[in-house]
Amino acid sequence: MKLVLWAMALLFGAGALSFAPAPAQAAPILLISEGKLIGANNVDVLGTLYDVSFVDGTCAAVFSGCDSVSDFDFNDFASATAAAGALIQQVLLDSSLGNFDSLPSLTAGCSYVANCTVExxxxxxxxxxxxxxxxxxxxxxxxxxxxxxxxLSENTSVISNQALVRFTLAATAVPEPATLVLFGAGLLGLAGLSRRRRRG
Structure with missing residues (x-):
């Protein structure tokens, strides 16, 4: 009987873990300074969350010399264009915080009203x-x-419709799944029940 109870607890716990819903990813948090969009936190690029900041300068100044692929936040066409797409679809949008799509000049590094190119x-x-x-x-x-x-010589700080962008992995806390706590409590309860029966 004791073995059956332990087996049921293990099966219940494993089932609870496998059916636990994945944590929902919230919309990016826009970062605004003096009415300008300077970046965003929790931008989803191919399932990974990044913090983003718009910056000005030369590639060498912004990307540690800009002389090796290892200087860059992404190293291939697919991920770099996915990151660019994430900016258009998740960050450079009109919202209650500002019309960052309708007024491209509201993006840090850009002052031109008609468009802003982020690279x-x-x-x-x-x-x-x-x-x-x-x-x-x-x-x-x-x-x-x-x-x-x-x-390499291009300096976005003197180009009114161009900015560079940095992506860093988002520092998001990973919550402990409630099912693990429930599973552990169930096992402790069964252990206590087994000990009580042995005494009686």
Whole structure:
């Protein structure tokens, strides 16, 4: 009987763990400073959450020299363009916090009213220029994402419709599943019941 109770507890616990719902991912949290969109937290790129910041400068200044693929946040076309797409679909949107799609000049690093191009380096072209994932935010319609090119000498701080973007892994806490606590409590209860029966 005792063996049957332990087996049932194990099966119940395993079943509870396998049916536990995955934690929901919240919408990105936009970061605003003096009316400008400076970044966002918890941006979902291919199932991984990132914190994002829009910055100005040269590729070398922003990306640790910009002379190796290891300097970049992403290292291939697929992930860099997915990250650019995540910016268009999750961050550069009109909301109660600001019209960041309709007014591209509200994005940090951009002051041009008609459009803002956000670039994310990921590799190098044969001529030495930098391959970028590119998020094109246009006033009204026409937003897009894809790939682009950045010259090493290009300084986005003097270009009114261009900014660079950094992606870092989001520091999100992982909550302990309630089912593990429930499973552990069930096992302790069975152990106590077994000990009580042995005494009696």
């Amino acid at each position: 994310l380096p990921y590799g190098f072209w044969p001529d030495g220029t930098v391959k970028t994932g590119l998020a094109g935010n246009f006033a009204g319609s026409g937003d897009f994402w894809g790939t682009g090119t950045l010259r």
